Amino acid sequence: MNVLKRKIELEGIVLSDTVLKVDSFLNHQIDPQLMLEIGKEFSRLFAEEGITKILTIESSGIAPSVMTGLQLNIPVIFARKRKSMTLINDLLTANVYSFTKNETNEISVSNKYINEDDRILIIDDFLANGQAALGLIDIVNQAKAHIVGIGIVIEKAFQNGGQILRDNGYRVESLARIISLTDGKITFLSEQTEEDL
Amino acid sequence: MNVLKRKIELEGIVLSDTVLKVDSFLNHQIDPQLMLEIGKEFSRLFAEEGITKILTIESSGIAPSVMTGLQLNIPVIFARKRKSMTLINDLLTANVYSFTKNETNEISVSNKYINEDDRILIIDDFLANGQAALGLIDIVNQAKAHIVGIGIVIEKAFQNGGQILRDNGYRVESLARIISLTDGKITFLSEQTEEDL
Numbered sequence: 001m002n003v004l005k006r007k008i009e010l011e012g013i014v015l016s017d018t019v020l021k022v023d024s025f026l027n028h029q030i031d032p033q034l035m036l037e038i039g040k041e042f043s044r045l046f047a048e049e050g051i052t053k054i055l056t057i058e059s060s061g062i063a064p065s066v067m068t069g070l071q072l073n074i075p076v077i078f079a080r081k082r083k084s085m086t087l088i089n090d091l092l093t094a095n096v097y098s099f100t101k102n103e104t105n106e107i108s109v110s111n112k113y114i115n116e117d118d119r120i121l122i123i124d125d126f127l128a129n130g131q132a133a134l135g136l137i138d139i140v141n142q143a144k145a146h147i148v149g150i151g152i153v154i155e156k157a158f159q160n161g162g163q164i165l166r167d168n169g170y171r172v173e174s175l176a177r178i179i180s181l182t183d184g185k186i187t188f189l190s191e192q193t194e195e196d197l
Numbered sequence: 198m199n200v201l202k203r204k205i206e207l208e209g210i211v212l213s214d215t216v217l218k219v220d221s222f223l224n225h226q227i228d229p230q231l232m233l234e235i236g237k238e239f240s241r242l243f244a245e246e247g248i249t250k251i252l253t254i255e256s257s258g259i260a261p262s263v264m265t266g267l268q269l270n271i272p273v274i275f276a277r278k279r280k281s282m283t284l285i286n287d288l289l290t291a292n293v294y295s296f297t298k299n300e301t302n303e304i305s306v307s308n309k310y311i312n313e314d315d316r317i318l319i320i321d322d323f324l325a326n327g328q329a330a331l332g333l334i335d336i337v338n339q340a341k342a343h344i345v346g347i348g349i350v351i352e353k354a355f356q357n358g359g360q361i362l363r364d365n366g367y368r369v370e371s372l373a374r375i376i377s378l379t380d381g382k383i384t385f386l387s388e389q390t391e392e393d394l
Contacts, residue, residue, distance in 0.1 A: 028306075029272050032263050032271075036267060059258035059259060059277075063273075067263070074229075075222075077226045109225075112220075
């Protein structure tokens with residue numbers, strides 16, 4: 001998605017060989033017009049899938065998910081990282097390990113909002129080691145719903161999350177795939193390379 | 198805002214005399230079309246204010262804020278409740294006490310994204326005791342930016358947050374104002390009552 005790649009090139013800050021900061025438009029400040037374009041692209045990519053609900057995780061997954069839900073005219077559910085005061089009963093939960101923070105969080109979704117007739121699109125802002133996506137998959141499986149695919153805004157393709165998910169048979173659509181952050185330089189997987197894979 | 202009030206009447210669950218659960222369209226599952234209507238309404242109410250940025254707080258403030266930002270064509274910033282790995286330097290912080298959880302959270306915003314030329318609209322999902330709004334106001338004041346007003350999706354008008362903010366001279370626009378949750382019944386401040394105040 002070229003408009004996204006250009007934005008990453010212009011505003012992304014490489015903090016290390018593995019950490020990209022995109023706080024100016026996705027993770028802290030949000031660019032609503034870009035989120036709308038992202039929503040349109042996910043909507044186009046998964047248009048034929050008969051999706052009934054989008055599942056994401058707070059907080060940075062919410063903006064791209066809501067714009068996708070707007071296009072597809074379906075609800076969005078965000079998994080909580082902390083238990084809510086008013087979200088206490090009948091929870092589906094999964095453990096998500098964060099390599100960067102070296103901690104495990106229990107994420108939770110009310111079982112009221114996903115059932116076995118649902119066709120779920122999982123959306124998240126980043127895909128690195130795949131732990132968050134695997135946690136969301138676990139929750140959808142507990143609800144016996146069907147996963148139609150996983151939409152990712154930025155995939156760090158030099159980490160193994162994308163491969164794990166694809167090897168498990170999931171359709172993963174990443175709008176920007178970064179193959180390297182070495183020496184402070186952001187290198188995208190080129191369209192050509194992508195076709196060769 | 199009638200479409201919102203109808204949604205609250207249909208789907209809101211009164212958990213106690215002070216707690217209303219709206220997890221089906223705002224706080225856990227999100228209705229993107231309703232968020233768009235909310236964004237249009239905030240945009241209409243504050244259209245003349247020359248707003249440059251919206252400030253909200255994760256997670257439930259993000260969806261209505263992004264839709265408002267889309268209408269006004271301006272960025273949204275969400276304050277974080279937990280420190281981010283990639284959000285470490287030059288933070289503006291404020292303490293927010295939660296009466297329901299009986300705990301104080303430090304919220305934070307990067308000082309890169311708010312400056313003294315900004316005209317800020319603060320948006321949040323709920324207004325009860327006003328602690329979150331006061332924390333966001335504190336942060337905007339630290340940045341020496343101007344606050345044009347506060348947009349609230351649901352105001353619990355039987356708690357004192359709205360009065361504190363209005364007494365301090367802030368323009369508060371709440372799309373649904375609830376005066377009572379007593380006996381499991383949701384009672385809105387009527388338009389007539391509102392004019393009398």
